[in-house]
Amino acid sequence: MSSIILITIISLSLIALISAVILYFVAQKFKIVEDPRIDEVQAILPAANCGGCGFAGCRNMAEAIVKATTLEGLYCPVGGAKVMNSAAKILGREAPVTDPRVAVLLCNGTPENRPRTSRYNGASDCRISNNLYIGESDCSYGCLGNGDCVRACAFDAIHMDPTTNLPVIIDDKCVYCGACVKACPRNIIELRKKAKKDKKIYVACSNCDKGGPARKACNAACIGCGKCFKVCEFGAITIEKNLAYIDAIKCTFCRKCVEECPTGAIRELNFPPRKPKVEVQNEAVN
Amino acid sequence: MLKTFPSGGIHPPENKLTSNIPIGYLPVPGNVVIPVSQHIGAPATVIVNKGDYVKTGQLIATGNGFVSSNTHSSVSGKVSKIDTIFDTTGYKQPAVFIDVEGDEWIGTIDRSSNIAREITLSPDEIKKRCFESGIVGLGGATFPSHVKLSVPEGKKCDILIINGVECEPFLTSDHRLMLEKGEEILIGISILMKALKVGRAKIGIENNKPDAIDHLTKLAAGFEGITIHPLKLKYPQGAEKQLIKALINREVPSGHLPLDVGAVVHNVGTAYAVYEAVQKNKPLFERVVTVTGKSLSKPCNYVVRIGTPIGRLIEAAGGMPGDTGKIVSGGPMMGKAVSNLDVPVVKGTSGIVVFSENESERKEPGPCIRCSKCIGVCPLNLQPFLLMKLAELGMFERAEKEKITDCMECGCCSYTCPANRPLLDYIRLGKATVIKLARQRNLK
Amino acid sequence: MSNLLNISPSPHAHGKETTQKLMHGVVVALMPALFTSIFYFGIGAVIVTAASVISCLVFEYLIQKFVFKKPVTITDGSALVTGLLLAFNLPSNIPVILVVIGSFVAIAVAKMTFGGLGNNPFNPALVGRVFMLISFPVQMTSWPVPAGFKTGYADAVTGATPLAIIKEGIKNGESVSQLMEKVPATIQMFLGHMGGSMGEVSAIALLLGLVYLLYKKIITWHIPVSIIGTIAIFTTILWLINPEKNADPMFHLMAGGVLLGSIFMATDYVTSPMNTKAMIIYGCCIGILTVIIRVWGAYPEGVSFAILIMNAFVPLMNTYIKPKRFGEEVKNG
Incomplete structure (x- = not known):
């Protein structure tokens, strides 16, 4: 009887010993050395795994934050500055100040402005219609309207x-987060600096064609006439490839360019109504 | 038991409405728009200016580099402008606009109707003539023909395969050409054989064209090395690799060219164009186009000058029906939908198919029920449902591993899908993206 | 131009096949089996089938309408097929409330939790059936004996299925030749005159369904043939080794749910592999598992479990077993 117990104890101990040795070597062989701060940073992140930062998930973002020498360009859109500051504290670094921005669509090709010349009947995906042809209108720069940005958000x-x-x-x-900017095959979504009360003045057009064809394709197209460039007192407007661009940082929201624009390509949003003297036509856009 | 390719394929309704209608000659239109580049490869350069007077057959754009091709004026008249126009690519492309004045051909073209049998040119001269005359593959791919005739060092071609399959529904231009210009086609094939230095050529024709098979078989008795082979009806038999498999049972490895198994494939239309270029010194400026559709009152086959707006063709076929929903340049399986009637006929336009609103509307897609019908019909044995999903989700690396680039875009998967899923739409997107990514990788 | 032209990528033609047509094809193929079960089990079969089909459709409708808040697609026929198949797997005298519970598990748990048609890893009807078998074993294993068309429902005479008779008998030490006298003759089994769940009893009706499915090209031969073939071969080997302990292959094929399972359940599009090579492996595995469960397992019948087990392997098979691509390996000359 006692011998059975003895044998059991010895054999079990031996098995335990051998297993322990194997486990030890396996653990040594497959050891992964990881910075413990990655876990700490990950704990702060919102764990939404939204991909808004440009990484696959919060874990990858945490790795990137810890490995990066500077936090420039790394930003968690969900957690905002608060999360980035606490992440920076863990690493003993400074978090760069990131201005809040907002996505803006640089196209105003409504069916009225941009007459339709065909009906797209294929798979509802902007990438496909962009590869296939010019789109439902004659504008090869404007919105295709199949909602890739909606799905990306x-x-x-x-x-x-x-x-x-x-x-x-x-x-x-x-x-x-910029997911829509990446998703858009025509690159017509821009992240602009957010102003007080969400005021916005921007050129709602991406058409680089010359004035004639651009206007023919869309009534609200920027024709690159340069009137806004001339009227702007702050040097906020540049014209490149027949297309005006308003620098959101230099712009003072004086709205002179809006009045000057012959096609209404410059949009103003979230402004209080103008004084009665000035025509209120552009407000209708809102 | 008739030959065909082994796996996959579909049997769409044939709808060959025009197979008994002889080829007519469409009058020269009042103005034409000739896209400068009508081939695959490097774009051509325009050599005429606004206001120039050009003759029919005159060179108006020269090909740059080896894989490129010339473009000729198809009419005589004045160049009114050089601008852009929507062509079948769906985007605006540079084109030469010509206002027609009379029809004065350049002097070097032999306009006599007698058939020239004697082949006097040497292989190299034939290749040069093909390049100069702007001959491209007329089956639709528009690959410059002289490139296919140049066998690179170290490779050997032992057989010429001629594609008379015309597996696309509706189209009959090749069928009519084989019936009406049989002898010229056979001479053209002999020219191609001489250029390639091969002793035999096989013409594959699907057995829904028994008259063409009979006609060519009789004629081919007088030509050495050319044989006619009836094939079982199955789409996409006209695809190069499928045709080679069906005719000579050689399988072109994935990512390789037919030349790697010693074969070169040309279309019957190309053979006819080669005949005209080599024997009659006539550049490629007109082609046979089938104008068809169930709703058209007079579907027909026409010899059409390149650059003719397709609206003219539809007019000649009885006018545009009121309920037209879609106009396709090419066949219904692989053709391209066009958005307006000003799109010009180009070298690759084998047909214009008009669909009514009902025929053209795509049904709302449902969820994939994994019935695996797409796998069953894929002639390349790919897994279309998977490739579509990968492309949709942007998993292009995985798609590359699943050989998305093997896809030849025949459309069998979309055709057969019971849930109306746009399989090919996404696969095409995935393929384009994978090719783009690979190119970027190679640049680095 | 007043009416704009449609633009879409090629192809511009589409075949006539639709999901709805395929599903309705399956329903048509199930009809012979439905009629024979009504013939043998009477009004009970009608009630169970109606309860199952209606509750499946209602659950699918409710979930799509109020949980998914997406367009309702009950007309696509998939819930109809699930309802019919579930009913076919039940005894004809089972209380209606249990049928409703089974339908709920089939549609709500096995199908809709995964996202509806096309996304469920397991065959919904089988999940419903197995759930009921485990939860209500008494009701699920008291099989009415066929007695012509009867209007009674609960008063049916119940008896054991041939498979259960054999299983019990062998456990009690009886030999197969003795037991064979207790089970219906082969021809009766072929026609369906035996105890069992509603749809599985009549081999001839199910085979008619198979012919229809193959003729309409709704399914390919690979899965049914490989399952039936494997079971036949495996049971023949066992039978040859010891005919006194193991029933003959003909008996194994006719009794129980082999035909129903191999023709209608294992071939369910969503839960079966997508290429022919994988289909054959899948079928063979189902066959082997079925025989193992039948001969050595605790349950007399194993088709449902075998199919569900193999369903779990389908994603793996789809990933690792691929058709040979055109031009992948080339042997010329």
Whole structure:
């Protein structure tokens, strides 16, 4: 009887010993040395795994934050400056100041402005229609309206307006992650600096064609006439490839360019109504 | 048991409405728009200016480099402008606009109707003539023909395969050409054989064209090395690799050219164009186009000058029906939908198919039920459902491993999908992206 | 131009096949089996089938409408097929409330939690059936004996299925030749005159369904043939080794759910492999598992479990077993 117990104890101990040795060597062989700070940083991140930072998930973002020499260019859109500051504290670094920005669609090709010349009937995907042909209108730069940006947005900040067939961006929900910018095959979404009360003045057009063809394709096209460039007192407007661009940092929201623009390509948003003297035509755009 | 390729393929309704209608000659239109580049490869350069007077057959744009081709004026008249126009690519492309004045051909073209049988040119001269005359593959791919005739060092071609399959529904231009210009085609094939220095050529024709098979078989008795082979009806038999497999049972390895198995494939239309270029010194400026559609009152086959707006063709076929929903340049399986009637006929336009609103509307896609029908019909044995999903989700690296680039875009998967899923739309997107990514990788 | 032209990528033609047509094809193929079960089990079969089909459709409708808040697609026929198949796997005198519970598990748990049609890893009807078999074993294994068309529902005479008779008998030490006298003759089994779940009893009706499915090209031969073939071969080997302990292959094929399972359940599009090579492996594995469960397992019948187990391997098979591509390996000359 006692011998059975003895044998059991010895054999079990031997098995335990051998297993322990094997486990030890395996653990040594497959050891992964990881910076413990990665876990700490990950704990701060929102764990939404939205991909808004440009990484696959929060873990990857945490790795990138720890490995990076500077936090420039790394930003968690969900957690915002608060999260970035606490991440910087863990690493003993300074978090760069990131201005809040907001996504803006550089196209105003509503069916009225931009007459339709065909009906797209293929798979509802901008990348496909962009590869296939010019799009439902004659403008080869404008919005295709198949909603890739809507699908790319993890924050429900973009939806399609069924009447204009253009995406509408909800400023309050936008965390300027840039997913829509990447998703758009025509690169017509821009992240602009957010102003007080969400005021916006921008050229809602991306057409680089010369004035004639651009105007023919769309009534609201920027024709590169340069009137806004001349009227701007702050040097905020540049014209390149027949297309005006308003620098959001230099712009003072004087709205002179809006009045000057012959096609209404420059849009103003979230301004109080103008004084009665000035024509209110542009307000209708809102 | 008739030959065909082994796996996959579909049997779409043939709808060959025009197979009994002889080829007519469409009058020269009032103005033409000739896209400068009508071939695959490096774009051509325009050599005429606004206001110049050009003759029919005159060179107006020269090909740059080896894989490129010349473009000729198809009419005589004045160059009104050089601008851009929507062509079948769906984007604006540079084109030469010509206002027609009379029809004065350049002097070197032999306009007599007698058939020239004697082949006097040497292989190299033939290749040069093909390049000069702007001959490209007329099946639709528009690959410059002289490139296919130049066998690179170290490779050997032992057989010429002629594609008379015309597996696309509706189209009959090759069929009619084989019936009406049989002898010229056979001479053209002999020229191609001489250029390639091969002793035999096989013409593959699907057995829905028994008259063409009979006609060419009788004629081919007088030509050494040319044989006619009826093939079982199956789409996409006209695809190069499928045709080679069906005719000579050689399988072109993935990512390789037919030349790697010793074969070169040309279309019957190309053979005819080669005949005209070599024997009659006539550059490629007109081609046979089938104008068809169930709703058209007079579907027909026409010899059409390159650059004629397709609206003219539809007019000649009885006018545009009121309920037209879609106009396709090419066949219904691989052709391209055009957005307006000003799109010009180019070298690759084998047909214009008009669909009514009902025929053209795509149905709402449903969820994939994994019925695996797309796998069953894929002639390349790919897994279309998977490739579509990968492309949709942007997983292009995985798609590359699944050989998305093997896809030849025949459309069998989309055709057969019971859930109406746009399989090929996404696969094409994935393929284009994978090729782009690979090119970027190679640059680095 | 007043009406704009449609633009879409090629192809510009589409075949006539639709999901709905395929599903309705399966329903048509199930009809012979439905009629024979009504013939043998009477009004009970009608009630169970109706309860199952209606509750499946209702659950699918409710979930799509109020949980998914997406367009309702119950007309595509998939819930109809699930309902019919579930009913076919039940005894004809089972209380209706249990049928409703089974339908709920089939549609809500096995299908909709994964996202609906096309996304479920397991065959919904089988999940419903197995759930009921484990939860209500008494009701699920008291099989009414066929007695012509009867209007009674609960008063049916119940008896054991041939498979259960054999299983019990062998456990009790009886030999197969003795047991064979207790089970219906082969011809009766072929026609369906035996105890069992509603749809599985009549081999002839199921084979008619198979012919229809193959003729309409709704399924390919690979899965049914490989399952039936494997079971036949495996049971023949066992039978040859010891005919006193193991039933003959003909008995194994006719009794129980082999035909129903191999023709209608294992071939379910969503939960079966997508290429022919994988289909054959899948079928063979189902066959082997079925025989193992039948001969050595605790349950007399194993088709449902075998199919569900293999369903779990389908994603793996789809990933690792691929058709040979055109031009992948070339042997010329």
